[in-house]
Structures are given as C-alpha cells and as structure tokens.
Amino acid sequence: MTSRQIVLAGLRNGAGAIGYIVCIVWFITVGTRGLNEPSVLIPMMMLTLFVLSALIEGAIVLGQPILMFIQGERQDAAKVLATTVGFMFVCLLAFFVLNLR
Secondary structure, eight states: OOOOOOHHHHHHHHHHHHHHHHHHHHHHHTTTTTOOOOOHHHHHHHHHHHHHHHHHHHHHHHHHHHHHHHHTTHHHHHHHHHHHHHHHHHHHHHHHHHHOO
C-alpha cells in the first residue's frame, strides 16, 4: 500500500468507529427518554449493547489490520492501526474541547 492509501484506510476506519459511537450515543439519548421506572431489562439491554459494540468496534478498528498482518503486510498493518487510533484520539480531544464550551 502507498502512504496515501494507508492514511485513507486509517481515517476511514476511525471515521467508521466514531460514526458508530455517535449513533449509539444518539440511540441511548433518544431511546431512554420514556423510561421512568427502573427495570431489570435496562441493565440487560446495556450489557448486550456493550458486548455487541465491542464486537462491532473490534471489527471496524482491527479487521483490516489483522487481515493485512495475516497476508504478510506487517508494517502496513501497524501503520493503518496507528492511523486509526491517532484519528480516534484527535476526535476524543475535539469532543473534550467541544464539551468545555
């Protein structure tokens, strides 16, 4: 892979992960508005969502780098993973800055 392809793959993976996080937060915010009564179903739904999210985020963030590693592109796989993590870290910093306003 060229350097440009590596950066684009990392940004795509990071954007996909951040997009998924935004969708889940929106779902939790909107979906829990009418729940006034404590219920045993709420912790069960949250734990199921946690496990499902770990699976989906793992596939988004680690899927392509693992495939590249298995195919022998070890350095490119590490670069894609580092770019993905770096992009997500920049987004995290942006969320903190937006929250301070």
